[in-house]
Amino acid sequence: MAETDKEDLQLMSRVAARDGVAFTRLFELHAPVALGLLSRILARRMEAEEVLQEVFLQVWTQADRYDADRSTPRGWILMLARSRALDRLRRRDASRRREEVVGGEQADTVPPVGTERIEGAERQHQVYSALKALSAEQRRCIELAFFEGLTHTQIAERLEAPLGTVKSRILLGMNKLRQALSAQL
Amino acid sequence: MSDIPHSTRFEELLPAYALGALDLDELREIEEHLAGSCGECRRQLGLWNRDLEELAASVTPVIPSETTRARILRVTAGVAGAAPSPRRLPWWISVAAAALLAVAVWGVAGQLRMRGDIERLKAERNSLARQVERLDREVTQARSEAQRASQALQVVAAPGVQSVTLAGLGPAPQAAGHTYVNPLRHDALFYAFDLPALPQDKTYQLWYIAGGKPVSAGTFAMDPGGIASVKVEQLPALASIKVWAVTIEPAGGVPQPTGAMVLKS
Numbered sequence: 001m002a003e004t005d006k007e008d009l010q011l012m013s014r015v016a017a018r019d020g021v022a023f024t025r026l027f028e029l030h031a032p033v034a035l036g037l038l039s040r041i042l043a044r045r046m047e048a049e050e051v052l053q054e055v056f057l058q059v060w061t062q063a064d065r066y067d068a069d070r071s072t073p074r075g076w077i078l079m080l081a082r083s084r085a086l087d088r089l090r091r092r093d094a095s096r097r098r099e100e101v102v103g104g105e106q107a108d109t110v111p112p113v114g115t116e117r118i119e120g121a122e123r124q125h126q127v128y129s130a131l132k133a134l135s136a137e138q139r140r141c142i143e144l145a146f147f148e149g150l151t152h153t154q155i156a157e158r159l160e161a162p163l164g165t166v167k168s169r170i171l172l173g174m175n176k177l178r179q180a181l182s183a184q185l
Numbered sequence: 186m187s188d189i190p191h192s193t194r195f196e197e198l199l200p201a202y203a204l205g206a207l208d209l210d211e212l213r214e215i216e217e218h219l220a221g222s223c224g225e226c227r228r229q230l231g232l233w234n235r236d237l238e239e240l241a242a243s244v245t246p247v248i249p250s251e252t253t254r255a256r257i258l259r260v261t262a263g264v265a266g267a268a269p270s271p272r273r274l275p276w277w278i279s280v281a282a283a284a285l286l287a288v289a290v291w292g293v294a295g296q297l298r299m300r301g302d303i304e305r306l307k308a309e310r311n312s313l314a315r316q317v318e319r320l321d322r323e324v325t326q327a328r329s330e331a332q333r334a335s336q337a338l339q340v341v342a343a344p345g346v347q348s349v350t351l352a353g354l355g356p357a358p359q360a361a362g363h364t365y366v367n368p369l370r371h372d373a374l375f376y377a378f379d380l381p382a383l384p385q386d387k388t389y390q391l392w393y394i395a396g397g398k399p400v401s402a403g404t405f406a407m408d409p410g411g412i413a414s415v416k417v418e419q420l421p422a423l424a425s426i427k428v429w430a431v432t433i434e435p436a437g438g439v440p441q442p443t444g445a446m447v448l449k450s
Contacts, residue, residue, distance in 0.1 A: 020261030027257060032246035040244045049253040056257045070231065075238035082241060086205070127243035145206035146240060152201065153208050167201065174200035178236055 008073035016063040023060055030074055031056065034081040041085040041147050051088060055081045086149035130180030138173030141166055189218045191225050199226060203233035326410065343367050349429050351448040357381055362448040364429050366420065373402075373417040377431060380407050380447060389413070389447070390438045394428040395421050404438040 008029070014022030034055060038048035058080055066076055131139055144150045144158060152170070156163045189195075198215045201207050207215065219226055249257070351362030360380045366373040375391055383389065383406065391402040402417040420426065431448035 018261075020258075023261050024258055027254070031249050031254075031257070033242050033244065035247040035249050036244035037241050039247050045247075048247070049250060052249060052253060053257050057260055060260050071234055072238065074242065075234060078238055078241040079234070123239065124243045124245075127239050130239075131243075142204065142240075145201070145204040146237065149205060151208045152206050152211075155206065170201050170204065170206055171197055174204070174233070174236070177240070178232070181236055181239055 005072050005074075009068060012063055012066050012068075012073045015060065016066070023056075026059065026073070026077075027056060030077050033074075034077055037078055037081050038085050041082065041149075042088060047088065048085070051081065051084050054084055082146075089149060127181070130177055133176050133180040134173045135169075137161075138169045138176065141169040142173050142177070145170060189221055189223075191218075191223045195223070195226050196229060199229050200233050203230060203237055322409075326408065329408065343369070345369055347423065349450050351377075351429055351431065351450045353379070354446055354449055356445060357447045360448060362429070362431060362450075364417075364450070366423055366426070368423040371418070371420045371422075373420055375402065375415040375417060375429070377405065377407065377413045377448060379411050380413070380431070382407050383433065386436050387433055387444075388436050388438060389431050390434040390442065390444075391415050391417070392428075392430045392432065392442055393417075393420075393426050394430070395425040399430075399442050401438060401440065404434070 008026070011022045011026045011029075015026060031052060035048055035052050038051050038055075039045060042048045042051065055077065059077060066073065070076075071079065134142070140159070141155055144155045150158060152163055152166050155161075155170075156166045159166065195215060195218050198207065198211055202212070202215045215226075219230065345368055347366050347368065349364040349366065351364065353360035357380050360378060362375065362377045364373050364375045377389065380389060388404045388406060390404045392399045393402055394400070403415045405413040405415050407413045429448075429450040430442070430446055432442045432446050433444040434442065435444075
């Protein structure tokens, strides 16, 4: 287990014990990536910040429900963020979403915070490299599922592709991603 | 809940399930399977989730606004150890900065304290050195006086010793001198008192006149206590010595007296 994961686990158990300092630390470590993910999914900065508040409120109030056997603390936080963002996305008109893309609101992007976790940028680069191992179609199908919450059928409709092809692209793409990440991480 | 045996069919559904891409029928199918006791599928699902965590974390990070930050961290308000005040730096930087500042302050204070200690010790060392120097002078003087006293005692206490007194003249009327002559050993011990100190190019010279001629008995300088002594040896017969005198002469002395006479018997 990586040192960062060990620290995260300790922080989670302290947060579950209502340790405000640990919560602040957890926020500093993971809020920027969580907000990056929310911004990617929602494409609206202010809405992303609102959801970030909901996510971390959930972390604070439900840290005792975190299951270390199922995910890392970072994975738990990011999946909470993704899930909430996709719920928001489904509630609003998808056609309007693309009209309000970040244009007016410049995202305050920065390199990953926390110099002790400088490997974050390296991991990000490795994931980019892994995604390059996928075909454009495979990558597109996975992104539509992951960042837009579309199902096989919805992806097929969006891309006007056969359902079986979409399923195949996702399965093959995910396996390629696994192989590429295993080789690098 | 039913216990459906593990199969490649479920393994193939897992990636799309982790992605949330399954449609309703397949979703129910895999969830029913996972609700059973298929450890392998749960293990593989964990791996897929880990891969998706990397995918999620590959986005470009975005720093939350101060408002959002403050709102989120406010939830811990009232809880011991909470740090909800808005700031951009991670808490550990503040802690580290505080620790560094404390170390720096402590270091500077320590340096100043040490510098003060060093200055104080230097002053004490100089003071002690001066005391040692003074004591050294006093010891030297005391040793010199003791030696002189011992010599004087030997001379004065010896049988047959005769004393000759010299009186101050001219420039040093308050001065005095005493010569203790041991006729058996043909030596003498001369003491001068209260003669003024001379410049470096001058010296006091003791004379005795025997057979009508002055004979040098040695040169001397007054010590800081205002006393001087001269041991005189190989004296002629006491009866031949008529006068004892002290003159001021050039440094090193002269064969015949040339300067002012300051003591005379």
